[in-house]
Amino acid sequence: MSENLHSDSLVERYHHLTMRKLLVLVVSVIGVIIVVGLFSVSAYDNISLMEAYRIIWDHIMGVEYEPRTTEWWADRFIWNTVMPRIVAAIVAGASLAAAGALMQALMNNPLADPYSTGISSGACFGAIVALVLGLTITSTSGQSGMIVNAFVGAMIPVGVVILISKRMPLSPAALILVGTALSYFFSSMVTYLLVITDADTLQNAYIWQVGTLDTIVWSSIPMMVVVTAVGSAFVMLLTRQLNVLSLGDANAKTLGLDVEKFRVVCLIVMAIMTASIVCFTGTIGFLGLVAPHLVRILVGSDNKFVVPISMAVGSFILVLADYIAMTISDVPVGVVMSIIGSPIFFLLILWQKKGYGTVY
Amino acid sequence: MSGSTIRIDIEGVEFGYSANPVLKNINLSVNGPQLLSIIGPNGVGKSTLIHCINKILSPTKGVVYIDGQDVASTTLKELAKKVGYVPYASSDAFPLSVVDTVLMGRHPHSNWKSLDHDLDVVYETLRLINIEHLAMRSFDELSAGQHQKVMLARGLVQEPKVLLLDEPTSNLDIKHQMEVTRIMRDLSQEKGILVIMISHDLNIAAKYSDHMIMLYDGGVYAAGTPEEVLTAENIKTVYGVESDVIMSHGRPHIIMLDPLFDDNIKPLDDDVYVSSDNRVVDRMERDTIVRNVLKEPARGVTD
Ligand SMILES: Nc1ncnc2c1ncn2[C@@H]1O[C@H](COP(=O)(O)OP(=O)(O)OP(=O)(O)O)[C@@H](O)[C@H]1O
Numbered sequence: 001m002s003e004n005l006h007s008d009s010l011v012e013r014y015h016h017l018t019m020r021k022l023l024v025l026v027v028s029v030i031g032v033i034i035v036v037g038l039f040s041v042s043a044y045d046n047i048s049l050m051e052a053y054r055i056i057w058d059h060i061m062g063v064e065y066e067p068r069t070t071e072w073w074a075d076r077f078i079w080n081t082v083m084p085r086i087v088a089a090i091v092a093g094a095s096l097a098a099a100g101a102l103m104q105a106l107m108n109n110p111l112a113d114p115y116s117t118g119i120s121s122g123a124c125f126g127a128i129v130a131l132v133l134g135l136t137i138t139s140t141s142g143q144s145g146m147i148v149n150a151f152v153g154a155m156i157p158v159g160v161v162i163l164i165s166k167r168m169p170l171s172p173a174a175l176i177l178v179g180t181a182l183s184y185f186f187s188s189m190v191t192y193l194l195v196i197t198d199a200d201t202l203q204n205a206y207i208w209q210v211g212t213l214d215t216i217v218w219s220s221i222p223m224m225v226v227v228t229a230v231g232s233a234f235v236m237l238l239t240r241q242l243n244v245l246s247l248g249d250a251n252a253k254t255l256g257l258d259v260e261k262f263r264v265v266c267l268i269v270m271a272i273m274t275a276s277i278v279c280f281t282g283t284i285g286f287l288g289l290v291a292p293h294l295v296r297i298l299v300g301s302d303n304k305f306v307v308p309i310s311m312a313v314g315s316f317i318l319v320l321a322d323y324i325a326m327t328i329s330d331v332p333v334g335v336v337m338s339i340i341g342s343p344i345f346f347l348l349i350l351w352q353k354k355g356y357g358t359v360y
Numbered sequence: 361m362s363g364s365t366i367r368i369d370i371e372g373v374e375f376g377y378s379a380n381p382v383l384k385n386i387n388l389s390v391n392g393p394q395l396l397s398i399i400g401p402n403g404v405g406k407s408t409l410i411h412c413i414n415k416i417l418s419p420t421k422g423v424v425y426i427d428g429q430d431v432a433s434t435t436l437k438e439l440a441k442k443v444g445y446v447p448y449a450s451s452d453a454f455p456l457s458v459v460d461t462v463l464m465g466r467h468p469h470s471n472w473k474s475l476d477h478d479l480d481v482v483y484e485t486l487r488l489i490n491i492e493h494l495a496m497r498s499f500d501e502l503s504a505g506q507h508q509k510v511m512l513a514r515g516l517v518q519e520p521k522v523l524l525l526d527e528p529t530s531n532l533d534i535k536h537q538m539e540v541t542r543i544m545r546d547l548s549q550e551k552g553i554l555v556i557m558i559s560h561d562l563n564i565a566a567k568y569s570d571h572m573i574m575l576y577d578g579g580v581y582a583a584g585t586p587e588e589v590l591t592a593e594n595i596k597t598v599y600g601v602e603s604d605v606i607m608s609h610g611r612p613h614i615i616m617l618d619p620l621f622d623d624n625i626k627p628l629d630d631d632v633y634v635s636s637d638n639r640v641v642d643r644m645e646r647d648t649i650v651r652n653v654l655k656e657p658a659r660g661v662t663d
């Protein structure tokens with residue numbers, strides 16, 4: 001069996017690398033936990049960090065406090081004011097990062113994300129139509145009308161891409177160009193709607209277009225969580241195929257992957273994931289690019305690791321950005337994301353390994 | 361290894377990119393495990409033909425059968441279990457490690473529990489072509505030749521019955537060209553697989569191939585043993601190149617002739633040459649003649 005000795009050490013080395021990747025995952029989860037604590041302390045001044053963690057833990061475990069004690073007040077404040085937006089930041093961060101990683105693998109292009117392909121702008125347009133004109137696809141109005149509109153808006157770019165690719169093969173670069181054209185179109189439509197609306201609606205619509213977690217309430221959470229959980233589980237099941245796709249369409253076909261069908265199914269899943277976030281938070285940029293890029297630099301390009309670790313890193317970045325947004329300046333988190341996101345992205349491009357990523 | 365044999369039948373295959381036809385009525389039957397080389401000039405449609413076999417392209421006319429089964433009605437997944445493909449170049453937008461890259465060749469066979477077994481197959485294959493030391497390197501940090509060997513390994517771990525190789529040795533040095541081609545030839549016998557290789561190195565192809573196919577003007581110009589295919593006339597017609605074909609160790613060996621060069625200058629010894637009009641000339645004059653022949657007048661030399 002001496003022949004297998006080397007082979008065993010390959011298996012061993014391979015799994016050893018897996019452990020290192022898990023470390024990055026654990027670090028970002030710890031990062032999230034730390035920011036959650038800081039967030040809670042800032043929500044209710046009279047408690048320490050450790051007390052904040054104990055109160056959150058107790059709440060999760062179902063412990064009831066004596067009414068009107070410090071702990072009781074702290075619990076109520078944390079749970080009603082900051083917890084919805086923390087949970088939303090965690091879920092939205094994970095979802096947007098997963099969608100970005102998925103999009104990049106699908107398009108074989110490190111610059112692809114829900115924004116560069118027009119999906120976010122489509123969702124944004126749909127929701128703004130509901131907000132400004134009160135026009136909804138279904139008869140329901142208010143939040144649920146917006147959700148449906150966002151879904152429909154997100155599906156428009158997907159539909160266009162699918163229609164075009166049925167008539168002629170679309171290279172990843174061409175897909176990005178189509179997406180960019182669509183996203184310019186939707187952006188100008190949104191601008192038009194904002195111009196014609198009244199001041200109050202303009203303020204709401206504008207903040208929402210920039211991306212905010214201020215308006216999140218508990219009732220927004222279940223749908224985000226369910227769609228994100230189902231969507232990301234689906235993506236996790238497909239990481240092998242996503243890796244195969246990175247070899248290029250022709251090679252992926254010869255390894256048994258029905259590339260066109262796979263891409264369409266994944267685009268639809270991604271549109272649903274994106275819309276379910278965008279209709280509650282507005283359009284938060286950069287996360288879908290920054291999180292997967294950072295992760296690829298740290299752990300390599302194997303999607304089996306890129307997808308879950310990007311989700312953790314995405315949660316961490318968005319929670320942190322929202323904490324900064326709330327404590328320091330009370331601006332919409334989308335602004336903070338852009339302010340910290342663009343220099344981070346710039347640095348990532350400078351740091352990345354030579355030869356990593358072909359930019360079209 | 362005996363048992364199931366393998367055959368490919370190509371019947372009346374035609375293909376063109378947009379309006380311009382590349383393959384015109386290709387008919388071909390290949391039967392049994394062997395190393396088969398496809399040769400022909402640039403742009404004749406060698407890669408296109410291979411893409412018609414593994415369903416990257418669909419022929420506009422005609423049928424490709426693998427073991428009697430129409431490729432057009434075979435799913436990509438089924439086909440991937442039978443037909444492996446090593447492309448000329450591979451995308452590396454998201455480079456993985458060599459192990460992960462080769463591991464992808466296991467995709468048609470793998471399931472959730474097979475990782476360790478797949479890694480064993482990967483390791484054995486890396487060892488077979490002597491690149492196990494590259495296992496943990498990143499795919500985008502390899503030399504062109506190492507790159508090519510990794511892609512070959514990916515095709516091999518697919519454990520196909522038919523292996524299609526598009527110029528698999530174009531970046532390899534002479535030793536590794538021979539080594540890789542010999543391994544392909546031995547594998548075809550040991551594992552009973554049909555290896556189809558596109559090659560521009562006629563001598564290497566002649567040395568190791570069981571059969572050869574010569575493409576010309578969208579069709580099969582010649583097919584058969586290397587000796588049958590590689591005649592001076594065929595090479596003249598298809599490549600437009602004069603040659604002497606000699607036999608070496610039972611295989612044809614081509615000595616390429618260049619009338620523009622060979623006939624004008626014949627080296628006599630180190631510093632003395634004979635020009636085409638049989639004058640004895642020195643090195644400097646020889647160089648002038650060579651430049652003139654190449655239609656590139658030497659600077660500073662006047663006639
Ligand atoms: N994607 C494409 N679109 C349009 N024309 C193409 C395409 N790919 C190849 N061709 C053309 O089809 C012809 C055959 O190309 P193919 O790649 O099969 O040649 P080849 O025999 O493999 O050549 P080489 O020895 O240079 O690799 C060429 O004239 C080429 O220009």
Ligand SMILES: [Mg+2]
Pocket residue numbers: 406407408448526
């Ligand atoms: Mg070719």
